[in-house]
Amino acid sequence: MATDSTIEIYCPHCHWEPDGGPHWQCRCGHVWDTFGTAGTCPQCHYRWAVTACPPQPGGCGVTSPHIDWYHGLEALIEELVEEAIPAPAAVGCTPHES
Numbered sequence: 001m002a003t004d005s006t007i008e009i010y011c012p013h014c015h016w017e018p019d020g021g022p023h024w025q026c027r028c029g030h031v032w033d034t035f036g037t038a039g040t041c042p043q044c045h046y047r048w049a050v051t052a053c054p055p056q057p058g059g060c061g062v063t064s065p066h067i068d069w070y071h072g073l074e075a076l077i078e079e080l081v082e083e084a085i086p087a088p089a090a091v092g093c094t095p096h097e098s
């Protein structure tokens, strides 16, 4: 019985849940917990759009979009994505006020 306020993080393929350990290595060589920084390397600040499921702690090794690991956030994510996408030029740049 999931509620809207419940946010879960687990692999979309095998449902492995991150245990807070540093299981991910950036291209710069830094090893950290990618879910502690939402996929951003704390050393070089590269933003990883995908996240691999680490086999060592029990994951399946499949690489998935980082966003797919979050469950229960769909509504919030859609909202953020819509805000992030610039409105088409034809619509104009005036705020939506009626």
Ligand SMILES: [Zn+2]
Pocket (backbone or CB within 6 Å): 026, 027, 028, 029, 030, 041, 042, 043, 044, 045, 046
């Ligand atoms: Zn890095």
Ligand SMILES: [Zn+2]
Pocket (backbone or CB within 6 Å): 011, 012, 013, 014, 015, 016, 053, 059, 060, 061, 062
């Ligand atoms: Zn997995």
